[in-house]
Structures are given as structure tokens and as C-alpha cells.
Amino acid sequence: MTVLLDVAEVSKLYPIAGGPGAWLRLKRRLSGGVEKLPKVHAVDDVSFVIAKGETVGLVGESGCGKSTLVRALTRLIDVSDGSVRLGERQLALKPARVFARDRDRRRIQMVFQDAGESINPRFTAFAAIADPLRRLRKLRGKALKERVTTVAAQCGLPLALLSRFPHQLSGGQRARVGIARAIAVQPDLLVLDEPTAALDVSVQVVILQLLDRLKNELGMSYLFVSHDLSVVRLLCDRVLVMYLGKIVESGAAHDVFDHPLHPYTQALVAAVPRLHEDGPARLRLSGEPRSPIDPDPNVCRFYGRCPHGADICKTTMPALRTLGLRQVACHFAEQFLPSAKAAP
């Protein structure tokens, strides 16, 4: 297995200015004390690798830090701490502004959530696909035109539509433009942020099958961000489950969905509506997630919503441990192993 992307101990903290206590902090600063802003721990000590040709799913609820993590490793924002290695190269040290002109910029590309919103409305489909080729590949004239038409054909976009503006295209066609734009510069890693969330099921199927075909044809790796677990299960080899800035579980996709070990994953899997009612027993989460502002490092992030919460969860943050082929951050993961369940 060749490692393509190696993310190690990445954190992203956002200081927040206002909020309760702002006046107190101002006073402290004026009196010469050390002023410490409270911070939102959007991504907290996250490590994982993506192998060449692998599809990794990233799931978690809104606000758990999925998008921040994705932006950090596509180098659209700077990380607070940690390393992001692409092949041999350390990318975390380069400021995002500088990386935008880097020769490796083309190697990580992104497909955004709603293609209707993420394509410049004053660009035609052709201009949208050509833009990264002009900037990153310095293609011009005939070579540019050739490349755009090749990519459009690869994505099943009729050439007649290339002169249209986004509002003249259907949802599925816009999604194709978004994908064509990202793969035009031949990236090694494609990050997909809920590419089918805005689409109807019938169109979603076509786009998912297109993505699967492109991956096999072009040998890219995917990081597929979604909260639709049934889609992740179909497309991904491996899955990472995130909760409040931390990875709480990872493993082979079918393994994680068939035998979730972390209570949060269990609730997530149980909440997915199924056509044929043979899913696990219902497990409902009560309450709201804990605050991500300066969380107590000794309390499990899931404590309070977790149906199994015990005293140890209040005093010791569970580390991400390896259990067989899986990784899970829960003190009680062993009791959910399939072998433990089978025992009387």
C-alpha cells in the first residue's frame, strides 16, 4: 500500500473574541495580565492516512468539524498544529495563500457540495472547467479546448452544453461540471464534500456511478464527505466517523456499519431510514452536543448524550485505540465487539 496522504495530529482552533467574559478579559489585558482568548476546537488531534486508489468516507453530524478538516487538508486554510504530507512533501508548513500557486496545488482538488452555488454564475460550463487548467496547467488555445472537451466527455457532459451558464443546466449537469472542473487537472486526491446532497435519488445514482467509474479509470483516491451513510457504504472502502472535532471510530466501511463499536456510530447507523426494516434496534440520542469552545480535555466529548456514559467517561478522555482492524475511541468498545455480543 502506497500512502498518498498522511494526516498526523492535525488541529484547527479558532479563537473567538466576543461572548461572555469578554469584558473581564479586556480588563485583564489592560492591567497587564496574559490574555487568553477562548478557542473553538473545530478539529482536534486528527490522524489518518489515505492510500493510493483508496476511497475513504468521512461522516459525522453538522458542526463536527468535517468541513474544517477537509479545508485544512486541501490547504484552503492553515492548520493550527500537526502535519499534512502528500507523498513525500510536507504541506502543512506552507501558508494556504502560497500553496494556491504551488506546483502541487493540482494534486488535491475538491468537488463542492452544491454545484449550483460553487460555480461562478457568470462562467459558462466551458469557462468553469477551463479555469483551473489555465491557472494550474498553463494551457491555452487549442490544447485547452481539447482538454476541456476530453474531460467533459469523461464526465458524460454533452459538448453542446459547454456554452451554457450554470442556471441553464439541470442539477445533475451542474454536478457533472463540478466534477469535470476538479478532475481536469488530473489530481491524485479528490475531496468530495457531499456531492449528491442536492440531487434527487434518480440523479444521485448516475453521479455515484460516474464517480466510481472515474476512480477506476483515473486511479484517483477519494475522500468522500457525507452524512448519508447508505451512500458512504456503497462507495467507500474505509470510513472515518467524526464527533466534535475528533475521530471516534474508523475501519472498513461494511465492518463499521454492520458492527459499530462507538455509541455515536451506533446511533448514527440506527438512525438511517431503511427500505426493509431489519436494522438494529432504535437508539435515540438525547440532548445537544457539548460545546466545542475550550472543551475539558479529560471528559469524553460524547459524554452527556451517550447512553452508556459512566463515571470514567467524566474523568478520562478515551483515546483512539486499535481493536483488530478497527480504531475506536470508547472505554467500553470491547463489549460491542460481535464476538462479545454472541457470548451469553
Next chain:
Amino acid sequence: MTPVLAVEGLSVEFRTRSGIVRALDQVSFDVGKGETLALVGESGSGKSVTAYAVMGILDPAARVTAGRAMLDGLDLLAAKPKDLAEVRGRKIAMIFQNPRTALNPIRPVGRQIADVLIRHGNVARRAAPAHAVEMLRAVGIPDPARRAKAYPFEMSGGMCQRVMIAIALAAKPRLLIADEPTTGLDVTTQAVIMDLIADLAKEMGMATIFITHDLALAGQRSARIVVMHAGQVVETAPTAELFANARHPYTAELIAATPDAAASLAELAAIPGALPDLRRTDLPPCRYSERCPRRLAACAQPLPQPAPGIAHTVACWNPRSDRAVRAPKVSAA
């Protein structure tokens, strides 16, 4: 059993600059007391327009060209605005898709609930704030007394949707229309909100029309399903029956395209073709016929009218399985 709401032959068109859009064509369905009915279809199938027509909140460019919607002997489509205002909120309530835009952003949520209680709930002005706090408690909002003073932007999406539910249920309506109530929410929150709606509906004996594009969610949460395509009802059946024996080709394709049904990506089947342009004047009687793999010459005739009293109806000349249409059976919610 007399239905709470009976919609018969509802047709709606929109006058636009580029022509008349025939958004709904002869839509008929009914929903009984305490029953949960799901309206399922892709975007553009007319689910929301149906709900808006029943609520009397269609866009001014829309015109109801035919049909009735009977609620307690009153035809909602022909009712005077004054009568309709009495029905809305008191007998029918609606939960909208995006709670953040549907709530008033500059009014505390407790006040918004109190407004409905005073207008429709026969609650005295002085007692309304306390009642509003009770409503917030009933929809499972922690610390309701403090939350009643919060503005929508201070609450999460799931919390806002709970407030919407509290507003909708404030006057104990007989019919709740929930238009994609969980679309912007996480699956874990979705499950909790859907449980809440189901529990409250059961408690109050309220009928629910649940509009969704998610067939799996509809299957889990409703007793009967109405499948819509391009403004037409293509199939109506009790939920279990629909999944076991989908007769309309479109329903079958929709089930095959839903990710949960397949074990692998290759097994998922795409639905060929696209929705017809509803501005066309030469729309065929069956609007699915141009995409349909089972099309016959007979499909150019007007659609077959379902016989009354049959639980599983299909608007198709060449439906899938030959199994005889079953006798109506009482569906358990």
C-alpha cells in the same frame, strides 16, 4: 371511516412568462383520522404545490383549475379567505422545510408560539406565555423557560424545527402537513424529530401528511404512501404493500434507485429520462409514458380511473405484476 381531508381531482397551473406550467393534474388522495400518509416524489413532482393548494397559500401566479379539497364539509379550494383563515392554524397546520427561514427572525420563539395560542388556541393573552413554555417542554426542548426568550438564530436547526412543531401543534389541529420536516437535519436529529411528530400525532389523534423525497424514510414513518410524478399521482398503496408489490413502473424504478435497496453500486438502477417539460401543450395523459419502458399504444388514452374502495391504486395501463389488486385492508399505523 370518513377521511379528515379528501382531495379530489386537484389541478393547478402557474402562469409564467414562458407559458402555462401545468403543475398538478387530477391529484386525488385522502387521509383518515390518526393516519400518517406520505407524499413521495422527486423535486418537481408537485408534492409541495399540493400542500400549498390545500393550505390556500399558493403563489399569486397559480390558479386552481379543477378539484376539491374537503375538510369537515368545507371545500378549502373554494372557501372565502376569511373562512380559510379560521381553518388554518386551528384545523390544519403546516411544518415547513427550512425552520430558520419560516420562523420570524426578530421575535423570540416563545412569543411566536403565544401568538398562535392567542389567535387560534382559545388561550387568554395573559396565560399565553406560560402555555408557550409548556409547548416547548412538550417538544422536548431543555430549559424551556429560558429558551422561550431566545431568537431563532440562537438555536440549532433541530431546536428550530422543534419550535416549528410547537407552533404547528399549538392549537391542536386535526391535520398536520409536514413538508420535508427533516431535510436539512442530521440523521440522528431526523430520527428524534420524526419520533416526536409521530408521538404527538398519536397522542392527539391527528392525521399527518408527510411530504418527502426519501422513500426509505416514508416507508419507515407512514401507513400509506402516495407516489407522485410530474404533477400526477401514479400509485397509492399501504406502505408494506407498496414495497412488496410496486405496480407502477416509476414506483419500481424509484425503489431500485434508493441506495439502501442495493448491496453494491452496480445494483443501483438509474431512472432513464427526465421529467417532461410541464409547459408543453401536448403533454401525454400519462406524463411518465415518454420515459416508460413498459409503454403501450393504450398509454395515449386518458389514464384509467381507480375504482372507489380499493386500497392499492395505480394510474397505469400496463402495471407491473399480474397479481390481482388486493381487497382494501385496514392499515395499521
